[in-house]
Amino acid sequence: xxxxxxxxxxxxxxDFLPQMEIPRRKLIRALEDHFTSYGYVPIDTxxxxxxxVLLSKGGGETDKQTYRxxxxxxxxxxxxxxxTVPFARYVAAHRNELSIPFKRYHIGKVWRGENTxxxxxxxxxxxxxxxxxxxxxAADLEIMLxxxxxxxxxxxxxxxxxxxxxxxxxxxxxxxxxxxKTAEVLRIVDKIGKIGAGEVRILLGELVxxxxxxxxxxxxxxxxxxxxxxxxxxxxxxSEEKDGSAEVRIKTILDAVEKMQLxxxxxxxxxxxxxxxxxxxxxxxxxLDDMPSLGSVCSGGRYGNLTxxxxxxxxxxxxxxxxxxxxxxxxxxLGRIDNAASGTDILILMLDEALLARYQILAHGLRQDGLAxxxxxxxxxxxxxxxxxxxKGIPLALIVGSEENEAGTVNLKDLGxxxxxxxxxxxxxxxxxxxxxxx
Amino acid sequence: xxxxxxxxxxxxxxDFLPQMEIPRRKLIRALEDHFTSYGYVPIDTxxxxxxxVLLSKGGGETDKQTYRxxxxxxxxxxxxxxxTVPFARYVAAHRNELSIPFKRYHIGKVWRGENTxxxxxxxxxxxxxxxxxxxxxAADLEIMLxxxxxxxxxxxxxxxxxxxxxxxxxxxxxxxxxxxKTAEVLRIVDKIGKIGAGEVRILLGELVxxxxxxxxxxxxxxxxxxxxxxxxxxxxxxSEEKDGSAEVRIKTILDAVEKMQLxxxxxxxxxxxxxxxxxxxxxxxxxLDDMPSLGSVCSGGRYGNLTxxxxxxxxxxxxxxxxxxxxxxxxxxLGRIDNAASGTDILILMLDEALLARYQILAHGLRQDGLAxxxxxxxxxxxxxxxxxxxKGIPLALIVGSEENEAGTVNLKDLGxxxxxxxxxxxxxxxxxxxxxxx
Numbered sequence: 001x002x003x004x005x006x007x008x009x010x011x012x013x014x015d016f017l018p019q020m021e022i023p024r025r026k027l028i029r030a031l032e033d034h035f036t037s038y039g040y041v042p043i044d045t046x047x048x049x050x051x052x053v054l055l056s057k058g059g060g061e062t063d064k065q066t067y068r069x070x071x072x073x074x075x076x077x078x079x080x081x082x083x084t085v086p087f088a089r090y091v092a093a094h095r096n097e098l099s100i101p102f103k104r105y106h107i108g109k110v111w112r113g114e115n116t117x118x119x120x121x122x123x124x125x126x127x128x129x130x131x132x133x134x135x136x137x138a139a140d141l142e143i144m145l146x147x148x149x150x151x152x153x154x155x156x157x158x159x160x161x162x163x164x165x166x167x168x169x170x171x172x173x174x175x176x177x178x179x180x181k182t183a184e185v186l187r188i189v190d191k192i193g194k195i196g197a198g199e200v201r202i203l204l205g206e207l208v209x210x211x212x213x214x215x216x217x218x219x220x221x222x223x224x225x226x227x228x229x230x231x232x233x234x235x236x237x238x239s240e241e242k243d244g245s246a247e248v249r250i251k252t253i254l255d256a257v258e259k260m261q262l263x264x265x266x267x268x269x270x271x272x273x274x275x276x277x278x279x280x281x282x283x284x285x286x287x288l289d290d291m292p293s294l295g296s297v298c299s300g301g302r303y304g305n306l307t308x309x310x311x312x313x314x315x316x317x318x319x320x321x322x323x324x325x326x327x328x329x330x331x332x333x334l335g336r337i338d339n340a341a342s343g344t345d346i347l348i349l350m351l352d353e354a355l356l357a358r359y360q361i362l363a364h365g366l367r368q369d370g371l372a373x374x375x376x377x378x379x380x381x382x383x384x385x386x387x388x389x390x391x392k393g394i395p396l397a398l399i400v401g402s403e404e405n406e407a408g409t410v411n412l413k414d415l416g417x418x419x420x421x422x423x424x425x426x427x428x429x430x431x432x433x434x435x436x437x438x439x
Numbered sequence: 440x441x442x443x444x445x446x447x448x449x450x451x452x453x454d455f456l457p458q459m460e461i462p463r464r465k466l467i468r469a470l471e472d473h474f475t476s477y478g479y480v481p482i483d484t485x486x487x488x489x490x491x492v493l494l495s496k497g498g499g500e501t502d503k504q505t506y507r508x509x510x511x512x513x514x515x516x517x518x519x520x521x522x523t524v525p526f527a528r529y530v531a532a533h534r535n536e537l538s539i540p541f542k543r544y545h546i547g548k549v550w551r552g553e554n555t556x557x558x559x560x561x562x563x564x565x566x567x568x569x570x571x572x573x574x575x576x577a578a579d580l581e582i583m584l585x586x587x588x589x590x591x592x593x594x595x596x597x598x599x600x601x602x603x604x605x606x607x608x609x610x611x612x613x614x615x616x617x618x619x620k621t622a623e624v625l626r627i628v629d630k631i632g633k634i635g636a637g638e639v640r641i642l643l644g645e646l647v648x649x650x651x652x653x654x655x656x657x658x659x660x661x662x663x664x665x666x667x668x669x670x671x672x673x674x675x676x677x678s679e680e681k682d683g684s685a686e687v688r689i690k691t692i693l694d695a696v697e698k699m700q701l702x703x704x705x706x707x708x709x710x711x712x713x714x715x716x717x718x719x720x721x722x723x724x725x726x727l728d729d730m731p732s733l734g735s736v737c738s739g740g741r742y743g744n745l746t747x748x749x750x751x752x753x754x755x756x757x758x759x760x761x762x763x764x765x766x767x768x769x770x771x772x773l774g775r776i777d778n779a780a781s782g783t784d785i786l787i788l789m790l791d792e793a794l795l796a797r798y799q800i801l802a803h804g805l806r807q808d809g810l811a812x813x814x815x816x817x818x819x820x821x822x823x824x825x826x827x828x829x830x831k832g833i834p835l836a837l838i839v840g841s842e843e844n845e846a847g848t849v850n851l852k853d854l855g856x857x858x859x860x861x862x863x864x865x866x867x868x869x870x871x872x873x874x875x876x877x878x
Binding site: 006007009013014015036039041045048049050052064071073090092093098111131138142252255256257260310312342343363364372373374 | 444482487529550699748749802833
């Protein structure tokens with residue numbers, strides 16, 4: 001006989017107990033319903049892919065964190081570390097099978113061998129949604145509106161979307177002759193929320209001249225309202241050769257949200273850059289009004305070429321990604337997660353094993369009226385059965401012993417108020433149950 | 440500039456296009472709702488675990504097929520190949536946090552590096568459900584009833600559950616002095632559905648004596664009805680030292696299903712053994728009445744010790760596993776899968792970019808009445824927009840140009856009948872849409 005193996009999970013990985021998995025599944029289903037109501041369709045891709053496909057961008061940090069190995073056939077494979085690269089590969093592979101413009105969502109786990117000391121998980125859930133095959137302002141607007149409405153739908157309350165446009169930022173860098181330092185400047189500016197303007201001034205000063213530093217700082221500082229901010233951004237980035245399309249795009253979005261009276265949800269914030277070179281148009285981050293300290297729970301932007309690694313014709317689009325684990329943690333802290341231990345409405349107690357069929361028939365009848373009903377599986381003491389109901393948060397019990405069975409009646413007990421309703425017909429008990437549960 | 444990378448997936452792995460992912464998600468959600476209505480709760484476990492945990496049973500075939508590698512920290516890890524071993528580990532790890540008896544379900548992907556030539560996938564979806572912490576007949580019965588009702592709920596129609604009891608089979612083997620050859624006998628008998636009784640006779644004849652072969656064949660051949668089958672099984676396996684509990688268990692189940700008038704769903708078939716040593720009580724396989732050739736879509740049984748590898752106290756239970764991919768394939772062949780390309784009810788055409796906000800407000804209004812509404816994201820030719828609606832299977836279009844906008848009216852078009860309803864108020868259009876869709 002072999003020894004006992006420790007039932008432990010890997011660092012950074014988690015088991016989900018029912019009281020966490022139930023709200024997680026609810027959240028995912030609410031998001032699925034939300035995306036469907038906007039015409040977005042679900043896709044799925046393999047968890048495991050050729051390493052060449054996933055790592056072709058060669059991002060240093062990502063490469064190091066990716067779970068990569070050789071499979072039985074000696075293939076160099078890896079676990080996906082995000083849902084963006086698989087989506088690019090998917091679009092390239094199926095471009096003739098998709099309706100373009102293509103609106104999709106994808107909810108799934110991804111894996112990164114990150115340092116768990118920073119409270120990060122190595123297995124976590126992402127939720128991505130994109131519209132590809134169009135460069136329109138309508139798509140930009142829709143992604144941001146859908147995001148805000150989605151967060152509202154799952155109980156996260158009101159949100160503030162901070163957005164900007166990479167086109168204007170790049171225009172400014174060009175004007176300042178800094179286009180060769182784009183990546184570094186972006187990286188520094190992207191940190192402003194964490195390190196503050198003072199620190200950003202110091203870091204920029206080490207990279208570019210004093211005057212350029214001040215111009216950059218001026219540019220990334222919002223004015224008193226969106227219109228003023230846009231005016232300042234446009235003026236600083238202005239140059240004769242440019243067509244002003246970025247300015248027009250921002251204006252179109254501001255016009256629309258004002259008409260929809262949603263302008264309080266959208267803040268033009270030129271310090272938002274989203275680091276990555278990948279983005280070419282609008283970029284945004286989303287903060288919960290009730291918990292801005294949580295950081296951005298949903299970020300994204302417009303890209304000019306999603307599929308560059310896999311096909312010649314560029315495919316542009318706009319999309320965003322929700323970090324579901326961070327969002328869940330935030331909702332839990334805000335007390336917005338209902339940690340139900342089960343979805344059961346009514347427990348049918350087992351008083352007599354000979355009544356097995358009767359209990360199952362009763363349960364079946366209750367389910368037909370939309371009540372979640374379960375039969376306690378053993379003839380144990382009533383105390384144990386009530387304790388089970390309490391642990392699972394079950395509000396009602398149906399009690400039928402041999403006496404009630406012969407009389408053709410049932411007893412219903414409200415486990416919250418401890419009130420009993422005895423000698424009822426099944427129909428009356430079912431009606432009473434629906435009434436107590438407010439169904 | 441690097442060359443173009445082939446956007447290919449690994450052999451045995453699949454992308455899911457929306458028209459397959461939409462019904463797959465529907466199927467999963469219907470199963471989730473079904474399990475919830477029986478009081479079963481969801482759990483989740485990591486995809487990646489210590490190899491020692493997953494492979495501790497040391498099943499030869501499984502070991503060879505498992506994706507196993509060393510992670511960044513040099514840990515020996517593996518992708519789960521089923522949901523049973525992770526469940527055993529989970530129960531051992533959280534035994535003090537679970538309400539016992541514990542009824543859970545788990546739907547998730549598993550990975551096996553199988554030979555893909557047999558039409559098998561290397562990444563596939565399993566759906567497991569179990570009741571643990573009780574040895575009762577009530578739990579045995581419930582698992583089988585829930586399974587049959589679940590298959591009905593997802594449109595698979597009526598099912599035939601073929602079940603037997605490993606206790607009686609083991610008793611017979613003991614009586615025949617064959618307990619040392621249990622595993623081999625089980626493996627041969629398990630093949631009867633595929634190779635037939637003649638071939639089984641030959642294989643058994645090579646393993647045991649002629650008389651034992653005939654007794655075994657007699658035992659595994661069902662009689663004309665469940666009661667007769669039980670009588671024959673009990674007589675052949677009878678011995679003085681045995682307590683008859685297996686016979687009583689089968690009888691209890693037969694009594695209950697007769698009272699529930701579900702006996703046509705349940706067939707006592709002593710040739711069902713489920714191969715594995717793991718099972719100790721009832722065992723069963725499930726076949727669709729409309730497509731028995733698909734093979735068993737849901738199989739399981741009772742086990743005496745789920746957690747033996749991870750803790751000292753044994754935990755018994757009963758459970759089953761649905762092969763969702765095989766089931767999906769069967770439902771598709773039966774024409775029971777609705778390959779909808781989207782869930783969108785109504786497409787709002789874009790005739791004028793200046794009306795962006797208006798289109799979004801209209802969409803919002805429709806969604807509030809439970810209609811899935813999407814705005815076409817570009818001001819393209821109407822032909823292109825209608826073609827998009829057709830490709831996505833969208834039944835209705837809402838058409839608002841600058842003229843309608845000024846008049847405060849909208850035009851609704853039924854894309855199936857090609858009927859148009861022009862000059863409606865928004866409320867009337869919404870009412871008409873609900874009427875056409877029968878909502």
